[in-house]
Amino acid sequence: QSVLTQPPSVSGAPGQGVTISCTGSSSNLGTTYEVHWYRQLPGTAPKLLIYANNNRPSGVPDRFSGSKSGTSASLAITGLQAEDEADYYCQSYDNSLSAWVFGGGTKVTVL
């Protein structure tokens, strides 16, 4: 059971958009600690996708955006492409556990 909760899967047609939620609690997302997102393509290592709630590293297209409010966060992907099929993970820090925490991951399928 992950500290941060994500839906196991979401799907959308090419060109459409999807949103992945990440729900936490008062000791992680409900604090000032920020949320970060990682994308893991099949058979590869995770890669940073969004940092500090809504910032994109160099090279990440603006089709990806993040937000955080209260004890929840979300990752939005617009203009879905086949290459977006991957697992997506949210991450933050939990000050009750004194631990870095991940969501359980969400598999994005492009129909």
Next chain:
Amino acid sequence: EVQLVESGGGVVQPGGSLRLSCIASGFTFDDYAMHWVRQAPGKGLEWVSLISRDGHTTYYADSAKGRITVSRDNSKNSLYLQMDSLRAEDTALYYCAKDVRVGLTTDYLDYWGQGTLVTVSS
């Protein structure tokens, strides 16, 4: 170019020990804290441990406390994970990752290695 290369994984019997290594290049190693994160087959990411830049401060997930020890040798740009009393549930791909901390509330993992596989089985 930042590179993180893990090694040391393998098959070990329950109760056995293993030492994982991660060699870093492309950045000033002793300027950054480092993480270990693992991923059981077909499962999600699980944070394991963090070690501070100077190696003097360490943090562990509850699942790792008492059995796993993180260390580093800045002179060799190397990170280590000593795993003892291994259990079947420790079977996973173990990644090392570089930490980025900005201020008090921004802390994420910006580069990851390709991982080394640990299999605990009799």
